[in-house]
Amino acid sequence: MNQDRCERRMIHQDWVEEAREILPNAHVIKQMVDMLKAIADPGRLQILMALNVREMCVCDLAALLGVSESAASHQMRLLRHMNLVQNRREGQMLYYRLIDEHVMEMIEVAENHVAELAVSE
Amino acid sequence: MNQDRCERRMIHQDWVEEAREILPNAHVIKQMVDMLKAIADPGRLQILMALNVREMCVCDLAALLGVSESAASHQMRLLRHMNLVQNRREGQMLYYRLIDEHVMEMIEVAENHVAELAVSE
DNA sequence: TTAATATATGAGCAGATATTCATATAAGGA
DNA sequence: TCCTTATATGAATATCTGCTCATATATTAA
Numbered sequence: 360m361n362q363d364r365c366e367r368r369m370i371h372q373d374w375v376e377e378a379r380e381i382l383p384n385a386h387v388i389k390q391m392v393d394m395l396k397a398i399a400d401p402g403r404l405q406i407l408m409a410l411n412v413r414e415m416c417v418c419d420l421a422a423l424l425g426v427s428e429s430a431a432s433h434q435m436r437l438l439r440h441m442n443l444v445q446n447r448r449e450g451q452m453l454y455y456r457l458i459d460e461h462v463m464e465m466i467e468v469a470e471n472h473v474a475e476l477a478v479s480e
Numbered sequence: 481m482n483q484d485r486c487e488r489r490m491i492h493q494d495w496v497e498e499a500r501e502i503l504p505n506a507h508v509i510k511q512m513v514d515m516l517k518a519i520a521d522p523g524r525l526q527i528l529m530a531l532n533v534r535e536m537c538v539c540d541l542a543a544l545l546g547v548s549e550s551a552a553s554h555q556m557r558l559l560r561h562m563n564l565v566q567n568r569r570e571g572q573m574l575y576y577r578l579i580d581e582h583v584m585e586m587i588e589v590a591e592n593h594v595a596e597l598a599v600s601e
Numbered sequence: 602t603t604a605a606t607a608t609a610t611g612a613g614c615a616g617a618t619a620t621t622c623a624t625a626t627a628a629g630g631a
Numbered sequence: 632t633c634c635t636t637a638t639a640t641g642a643a644t645a646t647c648t649g650c651t652c653a654t655a656t657a658t659t660a661a
Contacts, residue, residue, distance in 0.1 A: 399516035
């Protein structure tokens with residue numbers, strides 16, 4: 360098995376053990392990844408950036424991205440389940456807004472990163 | 481077509497247009513998403529956090545994650561192509577290290593986010 | 602109550618992504 | 632030179648993800 364071979368070939372066992380100690384547990388890693396995955400999609404990223412300006416309804420977001428309302432609604436469900444957005448009903452429409460300030464912090468870091476890439480190219 | 485229906489049903493055309501103006505262009509969005517996707521994976525996230533402590537070789541990283549060296553090498557290629565890590569040869573081994581400071585900024589925000597989730601639960 | 606609008610949701614499909622397996626390359630030692 | 636070790640890589644497979652389509656729910660108006 361590869362697993363065994365790798366155990367035998369592990370070069371710096373002390374480094375690996377130290378790394379294991381500083382790494383968060385599997386549950387925390389999963390929560391971090393879930394949040395990152397929520398942002399790591401062109402559609403959802405644009406939705407989050409748009410909602411940072413003002414709340415919007417599903418049809419607006421669908422029009423913004425040029426996708427069906429069903430597709431937009433699926434994305435909003437995902438963001439809702441990740442506790443990144445909330446909605447407010449006004450008549451027939453649901454207005455979505457951001458509820459998490461960390462998301463925009465991360466998006467800003469990503470923007471800065473890309474801006475620096477552009478300079479260094 | 482759904483697309484047309486949605487255009488017809490767009491509720492706040494002015495909001496949508498304003499959102500379009502503040503959104504980065506498609507190329508920038510893609511670069512941001514590529515970077516986020518690179519981090520949004522349990523294996524790569526742990527690799528990046530481990531490399532933040534010290535450089536490591538592929539076999540160490542494979543052992544750390546409990547995956548084959550081939551799988552680890554594929555992940556490293558991806559991170560390399562994203563310009564997030566660099567390697568340095570020392571004899572037969574390649575030592576990988578971080579070359580991007582934004583990645584850890586983002587990972588720290590994600591960590592804080594999860595820590596706050598834990599408090600509010 | 603019936604019809605229309607706005608959104609939600611489940612199932613299924615298509616495209617993307619990660620892993621495995623086999624093979625290739627690069628360096629060191631015999 | 633030949634063998635071993637460490638890593639890289641292409642192809643195939645398996646899993647995941649996002650979209651579409653059909654249908655359901657909730658609200659408003661007639």
